[in-house]
Amino acid sequence: MTQPAKPTQNIHEYLAELEDIPGTRVYTAARARKGYHINQFAMSLMQGDNRERFKADEKAYLDEWPISDEAKAALLKRDYNTLLDLGGNVYFLSKLFSTDGLSFAEAVSTMTDMTFPEYRDMMLAGGRSPEGNRSIKANRAAAGAADTAKDS
């Protein structure tokens, strides 16, 4: 086994890079910790009797969990982008998609600025391009350069 000399990854640089991707919430330890009960609540919907109790009275079921009022409101509204900000993870939240009878793609489309038919058409046409979607910093630098060009 070859083990080339390679410096250990700097944890601070590593974590900072994960926050530099536009429109993306990487499921870091910080988010996992913050969203722990949101995700465990979602997991509880794997069981049929829990799903029934949740559907019968969503608010009452959520009140059984140590989840913030903000997260409860986001769960009731199915505001998935806010839930990602609060530490929700899509694989756990997908238990709520299936409780609602929503396909994964339809639920995912609600996090974009598109309707589901528009999203589906985008996927059929080859998906969203990585162009301009790779780095928040790079996008800012490009916008800055464009402004400078306009001004000069």
Add this chain to the structure above:
Amino acid sequence: MARITAGVGSSHVPLLGVAVDQGKDRDDYFGPIFAGYDWTREWEKETKPDVIVLVYNDHASAFDMKIVPTFAIGCGERYKPADEGWGPRQVPDVEGHPDLAWHIAQSLILDEFDMTIINEMDVDHGLTVPLSMMFDKPAKWPVKVVPLAVNVVTYPVPSGNRCWALGEAVRRAVESFPEDLNVQIWGTGGMSHQLQGPRAGLLNREWDNKFLDMLEADNDDARWIPHIEYLRETGSEGIEMVMWLIMRGALGQKVRRLHRHYHIPCSNTAIGHIVLEPAE
């Protein structure tokens, strides 16, 4: 002696399982995807592997946030299809190979890979969809399976280099098992896809194909791709491709490509599939 005779890479999108289960796999939407697996289904019938070391990730089915093992190996007798919220898939139970699995687990730990041992769990689409892609709808799966579950959800996930090295160690483990077994290793997941946030729907045909080229090459450059590159280029869930590196690492330096297939899209995801065999 047991030996690793081939490696298979494949996406494991849940919708592919739905397509098989509902008989839609030859319609206009799914037909072109499944056509790319016809070659492999015939090849699997001819080569008749005894055991698959199946590298996959659990999608909040067997594991929740209570326990997050980075690398876990299934040493149980059998595994049931998980209920992922729609009822379990109507596919056969997955038969394990506890003797080989425990041998690999012990060998890996002695090789300094500190594995988590699993004796009981349900297996979700990450594991059963690749079986359907390669074997269609048999009454009983024609192979035994050693599940190797990788955390690719909670960061940091294991590095590409670590995954590759694990593959190398799996090969040493298999080759030191005394029974004469034909073993394949499958790496599943990917290719480009993002299932979350305003950037959802990202796909990258060019990068995915560059990755497939790298897997075919006579070098191990792919092990050094950093996480951030997968994230930027292939979407947040494209990181699953590190699991293909465990498969590739188990095949040695030189490989022969037997088959390759790529299709966009399946739901939110780019479908990739490759069959490699060791060439040394």
